[in-house]
Amino acid sequence: MTKxxxxxxxxxxxxxxxxxxxxxxxxxxxxxxxxxxAATSITRSHQIVLARINQTLAPFGLTFxxxxxxxxxxxxxxxxxxxxxxxERLQVHPTSVTxxxxxxxxxxxxTKERHPTDGRTTLxxxxxxxxxxxxxxxxxxxxxRFGMGDLDDDACDxxxxxxxxxxxxxxxx
Amino acid sequence: MTKxxxxxxxxxxxxxxxxxxxxxxxxxxxxxxxxxxAATSITRSHQIVLARINQTLAPFGLTFxxxxxxxxxxxxxxxxxxxxxxxERLQVHPTSVTxxxxxxxxxxxxTKERHPTDGRTTLxxxxxxxxxxxxxxxxxxxxxRFGMGDLDDDACDxxxxxxxxxxxxxxxx
DNA sequence: CATAATTACTTGGACATCCTACTAAATTGT
DNA sequence: ACAATTTAGTAGGATGTCCAAGTAATTATG
Numbered sequence: 001m002t003k004x005x006x007x008x009x010x011x012x013x014x015x016x017x018x019x020x021x022x023x024x025x026x027x028x029x030x031x032x033x034x035x036x037x038a039a040t041s042i043t044r045s046h047q048i049v050l051a052r053i054n055q056t057l058a059p060f061g062l063t064f065x066x067x068x069x070x071x072x073x074x075x076x077x078x079x080x081x082x083x084x085x086x087x088e089r090l091q092v093h094p095t096s097v098t099x100x101x102x103x104x105x106x107x108x109x110x111t112k113e114r115h116p117t118d119g120r121t122t123l124x125x126x127x128x129x130x131x132x133x134x135x136x137x138x139x140x141x142x143x144x145r146f147g148m149g150d151l152d153d154d155a156c157d158x159x160x161x162x163x164x165x166x167x168x169x170x171x172x173x
Numbered sequence: 174m175t176k177x178x179x180x181x182x183x184x185x186x187x188x189x190x191x192x193x194x195x196x197x198x199x200x201x202x203x204x205x206x207x208x209x210x211a212a213t214s215i216t217r218s219h220q221i222v223l224a225r226i227n228q229t230l231a232p233f234g235l236t237f238x239x240x241x242x243x244x245x246x247x248x249x250x251x252x253x254x255x256x257x258x259x260x261e262r263l264q265v266h267p268t269s270v271t272x273x274x275x276x277x278x279x280x281x282x283x284t285k286e287r288h289p290t291d292g293r294t295t296l297x298x299x300x301x302x303x304x305x306x307x308x309x310x311x312x313x314x315x316x317x318r319f320g321m322g323d324l325d326d327d328a329c330d331x332x333x334x335x336x337x338x339x340x341x342x343x344x345x346x
Numbered sequence: 347c348a349t350a351a352t353t354a355c356t357t358g359g360a361c362a363t364c365c366t367a368c369t370a371a372a373t374t375g376t
Numbered sequence: 377a378c379a380a381t382t383t384a385g386t387a388g389g390a391t392g393t394c395c396a397a398g399t400a401a402t403t404a405t406g
Binding site: 017 | 174176177178179180185188189190191192193194197201203204205207208209210211212213214215217218219220221223226237238243248260262264265266278311313314315318320321322323324326328329330331332333337338340341342343344345346
């Protein structure tokens with residue numbers, strides 16, 4: 001019944017696996033080990049945050065992807081958004097949007113409507129049940145600070161700012 | 174033929190989707206929006222780095238997961254490591270290790286050997302082909318700075334340090 | 347020493363992501 | 377108007393990750 005991969009504050013073994021790995025790489029004379037440590041840190045951080053979030057959303061029958069899409073739709077004026085727009089805003093592949101919305105639809109949280117003037121477009125429309133779930137889930141999400149744990153706002157801002165350099169260099173803004 | 178999701182420096186549209194999202198949340202009076210922005214930044218950064226890395230590794234028939242495992246094994250004294258150890262070091266689920274090693278084995282980069290004294294343990298052993306691929310791939314990986322793009326060492330260190338707070342709070346060290 | 351508990355790994359299943367390729371609908375261009 | 381191009385979504389396939397459950401082998405215990 002024990003988790004096979006630690007994602008929560010269990011027993012700080014005092015060993016930073018990423019730091020150790022970097023030392024191993026340096027010892028072998030490899031280059032760019034600093035970049036490697038950063039990339040690995042991002043990967044691990046993503047794993048930690050995603051696990052916490054999904055654990056929190058599970059009781060609502062949601063996952064982070066579905067939650068993000070659902071909230072995005074709920075924020076629109078008419079509670080509806082074209083599939084393509086969802087992909088743009090969340091920066092995920094169109095096929096991922098289809099997958100996500102289909103699952104939300106299967107759970108009755110959204111419906112897929114045909115766009116009134118553009119037959120190509122499908123509008124993902126939130127249902128009352130969808131709004132209710134989104135609101136309840138958001139309260140919980142805020143409670144766990146969206147997976148950031150006990151990091152305060154300053155620490156979070158620092159992460160956002162620092163990663164902003166990477167995102168910016170990748171053309172995000 | 175065009176990518177459906179931008180991951181590379183294409184056309185900085187000048188709009189930071191994460192910042193905009195945070196504003197939308199604030200406008201609606203939700204809490205912990207700073208934490209939300211950080212969590213989303215981590216998710217997006219992971220997507221960017223992983224895409225770059227996998228693109229670079231594709232010519233070698235590798236993915237980041239397989240590459241990480243392969244290099245880890247190549248770093249050992251005997252070029253062999255128990256499945257469980259791989260999972261511990263890379264902090265992934267045992268079943269992920271099985272999946273990864275099986276694929277490496279299918280490509281002839283590692284072999285699965287029975288441990289000489291403990292029948293339960295399987296030793297993932299690197300082959301000569303595996304070492305060759307690992308070295309060649311690492312050269313390319315260093316070339317792209319492990320997906321960190323044009324971020325210099327200082328920027329990378331800042332990311333590693335900042336995310337270290339999160340990893341530490343999650344019990345990583 | 348035999349049984350219970352633990353450990354190592356695998357199998358099967360659920361999800362999410364991306365890519366390639368295809369269909370349908372709208373827009374362009376001649 | 378009609379053909380070519382572009383745009384919006386979807387289907388199918390490959391990968392990776394995790395969880396639950398099951399098998400095999402080792403260790404602990406009475």
